[in-house]
Amino acid sequence: MWLWFHKLASPPHAYRLLGKMAPWFGWPALAMMLLATWWGLVKAPADYQQGDAFRILYVHAPSAWMSMFIYVVMAVAAAVGLIWRIKLAHAAAAAAAPIGASFTFLALATGSIWGKPMWGTWWVWDARLTSELILLFLYLGYMALRSSFDDPQRADRASAVLAIVGVINVPIIHYSVEWWTTLHQPASVTKLDKPSIAMEMLYPLFIMIVGFQLYFGWAISRRLRGEILRRERNASWLKEGG
Amino acid sequence: MSRAATTAAARLVFRRDLTLAWRRWDEVAQPLIFYVVVTTLFPLATTPDLSQLRVISGGVVWVAALLASLLALESLFRSDVEDGTMEQWVLSGQPLGWLLLAKVASHWVLTGLPLVIMAPVVGTALGLPFDAWGALIASLLLGTATLSILGGIGAALTVGVRRGSVLLSLLVLPLAMPLLIFGSRAVGMAMDGDSPVGPLQLLAAIFFLTLSLGPLAMSAAIRISVEN
Amino acid sequence: MDVSEFLKMGGYAEYVWSAYGLTALVLLLNWSAARRREAQEQASARRRTGAD
Numbered sequence: 001m002w003l004w005f006h007k008l009a010s011p012p013h014a015y016r017l018l019g020k021m022a023p024w025f026g027w028p029a030l031a032m033m034l035l036a037t038w039w040g041l042v043k044a045p046a047d048y049q050q051g052d053a054f055r056i057l058y059v060h061a062p063s064a065w066m067s068m069f070i071y072v073v074m075a076v077a078a079a080v081g082l083i084w085r086i087k088l089a090h091a092a093a094a095a096a097a098p099i100g101a102s103f104t105f106l107a108l109a110t111g112s113i114w115g116k117p118m119w120g121t122w123w124v125w126d127a128r129l130t131s132e133l134i135l136l137f138l139y140l141g142y143m144a145l146r147s148s149f150d151d152p153q154r155a156d157r158a159s160a161v162l163a164i165v166g167v168i169n170v171p172i173i174h175y176s177v178e179w180w181t182t183l184h185q186p187a188s189v190t191k192l193d194k195p196s197i198a199m200e201m202l203y204p205l206f207i208m209i210v211g212f213q214l215y216f217g218w219a220i221s222r223r224l225r226g227e228i229l230r231r232e233r234n235a236s237w238l239k240e241g242g
Numbered sequence: 243m244s245r246a247a248t249t250a251a252a253r254l255v256f257r258r259d260l261t262l263a264w265r266r267w268d269e270v271a272q273p274l275i276f277y278v279v280v281t282t283l284f285p286l287a288t289t290p291d292l293s294q295l296r297v298i299s300g301g302v303v304w305v306a307a308l309l310a311s312l313l314a315l316e317s318l319f320r321s322d323v324e325d326g327t328m329e330q331w332v333l334s335g336q337p338l339g340w341l342l343l344a345k346v347a348s349h350w351v352l353t354g355l356p357l358v359i360m361a362p363v364v365g366t367a368l369g370l371p372f373d374a375w376g377a378l379i380a381s382l383l384l385g386t387a388t389l390s391i392l393g394g395i396g397a398a399l400t401v402g403v404r405r406g407s408v409l410l411s412l413l414v415l416p417l418a419m420p421l422l423i424f425g426s427r428a429v430g431m432a433m434d435g436d437s438p439v440g441p442l443q444l445l446a447a448i449f450f451l452t453l454s455l456g457p458l459a460m461s462a463a464i465r466i467s468v469e470n
Numbered sequence: 471m472d473v474s475e476f477l478k479m480g481g482y483a484e485y486v487w488s489a490y491g492l493t494a495l496v497l498l499l500n501w502s503a504a505r506r507r508e509a510q511e512q513a514s515a516r517r518r519t520g521a522d
Contacts, residue, residue: 033497037490042476052480059493082462099500106496110489117485137416144412148403157466158399162413165395165459169417172448176420180427215497222504229511233518 009088012237015228018221025217032211040204047201056114062208064107064128066216067135068170070100074142075167078160088224090156091231093163094146095223099216101139107132127181131174138166152231251336252344259348269317270352277310277357281364296369300429303365303378304385304422307357311386312414314353315393316400316407318345319464323401329468339457342464346394346456354386370433377432377442381425384445391456392417398463420448 040058047054074096081089111129112122123129145162149155263270284302285295295302322328322345331341361382362375370378396414400406424445428438479486 041486041490046480051482053482053485055479055486056489059489063493098503102496102500106493109492113485113489113492117482134416134419137412141409141413141416144409145399148400148406148409154402154466158463161395161459161463161466162399165417168455169420172420173416176423176444180423183427219500219504222508226504226507226511229508229515233515 009086011088011228011232011235014088015225018225018228022218022221022225025214025221029211029214029218032207032214036204036208036211039207044201044204050118053114053117056110058204058208060107060110060114061205062212063103063110064132065209066212067100067104067107067132069213070096070103070216071135071139071163071170072167074100075163078163082157082160082164087156087231088228090160091227092220092224093160094156095220095227097139097143097146099219099223101136101143103212104132104136104139108136125181127174127178130177130181134173134177135170138170142166248337248340252340255341255344256348259345260351263348263352270356273310273314273353274356274360276313277306277360278364280306280309281368285368292369296371296433299365299368299370300374300378300433301422301426302368303361303370304382304426304429306364307361307382307386308389308415308418308422310357311354311389311393312411313407314349315390315397315414316410318349318394318397319401320397323468328464332465332468338461338464342394342398342460343391343457346390346460349394350387350390354390357386358382370429373435374429374432377428377438380442381428381438381445384442384449385421385425388421388445388449388452389414389418391452391460395456395459395463398460398467401464401467421445424448 036058040055044055044058046052074093077089077093077096080086081093108129111126111132115124115126115129116122142159142162146155146159149158281302284298288298289295319328322331332338358379361378362370365374365378366372393410393414396410399413400410403409424441428441428445431441432438477483477487
């Protein structure tokens with residue numbers, strides 16, 4: 001079992017494996033996302049209160065989910081890299097960050113777009129949007145710290161510490177922001193929540209999440225391959241062709 | 243290394259830093275002056291009406307304390323890293339976390355504590371009522387202490403980076419937002435006549451969590467910054 | 471349901487379509503960025519080993 005794990009962590013092996021895996025993520029991802037889009041826009045009925053605007057949920061909620069999921073993946077990869085000194089894990093964390101930041105941006109943008117017809121303004125200090133905003137700051141800080149080092153090893157390890165410190169803070173941030181908004185929220189404002197809706201209306205949501213997860217699998221496989229090539233500049237296995 | 247030796251070393255670090263700072267007290271005074279100046283900006287930018295300022299007074303004092311603390315944190319480890327002292331500590335075999343914590347503690351006494359002491363004064367200038375002083379001082383004591391440790395982690399990570407102070411703020415501010423929320427909420431509740439115990443307890447919980455895990459992160463970060 | 475009704479999205483057309491459009495755009499940008507990065511690194515690796 002350890003042998004397999006060690007083999008996996010070796011760059012040339014990982015590079016080839018990721019290359020083979022990528023299309024197995026990519027095509028199903030596309031299929032799932034298209035299915036979810038059709039289901040969410042066409043098949044699912046409009047919401048009683050929010051009408052067709054409610055369909056934005058099917059891109060907003062999965063984006064928010066992915067933004068948090070990827071942050072945890074990033075932090076776990078960083079921890080593995082730091083504790084067991086596996087360079088590939090650091091590379092995975094580096095590869096994941098821009099994808100996670102993109103989903104965070106999407107969650108914020110679609111949340112804001114959804115908020116306009118619902119609340120009348122482009123931005124509301126709602127618990128979830130505010131937490132997402134802070135999450136975006138955490139991603140940006142991570143990427144900024146990485147790019148501020150010339151030494152790649154130092155960049156890997158310093159940003160790993162930051163990612164771990166950040167992930168411990170995420171539940172604290174969530175809780176404090178939620179508590180803060182429940183204190184200030186006037187009773188008349190409708191929360192940007194998943195309304196209590198029928199199961200049939202949730203199917204496109206789940207399918208979209210699956211689609212996004214597969215997309216993440218594809219994207220990180222490709223980015224990680226690029227990272228491996230960049231880090232293994234002078235390695236001999238490159239010369240043998242792969 | 244024995245427990246007694248570690249405590250002695252930590253105490254030595256603590257006293258050394260205080261003595262050094264005493265000779266350069268203008269460096270200590272600058273964050274404090276910045277603090278007062280920033281709080282002055284708010285009535286100038288909004289309104290001189292105390293009854294209106296009172297509403298945001300707790301928040302403004304807190305934000306100013308946050309920014310002033312961040313200003314002071316950038317130089318926390320720099321001189322020791324530059325002159326090689328930090329490398330000695332890493333190699334010394336003493337538990338690095340304790341030494342760093344001693345450094346953070348002395349830094350807090352020099353920068354955080356004065357902010358807390360000045361807080362009722364600047365708060366009153368913004369219309370903060372006397373009833374809220376207790377909540378203000380308690381929340382800032384916990385908050386600035388937590389922030390010193392969080393800032394210590396950030397400073398340890400960015401110690402070799404050029405223009406590290408902006409990066410430091412970018413890294414530490416999101417982590418400090420819960421402190422800000424609970425701290426200013428405690429003051430707000432005290433002003434409304436409610437008990438501020440809830441948010442204060444949360445601040446205390448965050449402080450103890452940071453106190454137990456912070457030194458670990460700091461020593462990991464310092465080792466990364468110092469090793470070649 | 472006919473196509474024009476579908477496109478209007480019950481009056482919320484600009485919101486729903488911009489949300490979905492933005493999602494598609496971001497995913498597309500990530501897709502092309504990932505592919506481009508990988509291709510760049512492959513090209514530079516080939517150049518280096520070819521020159522040896």
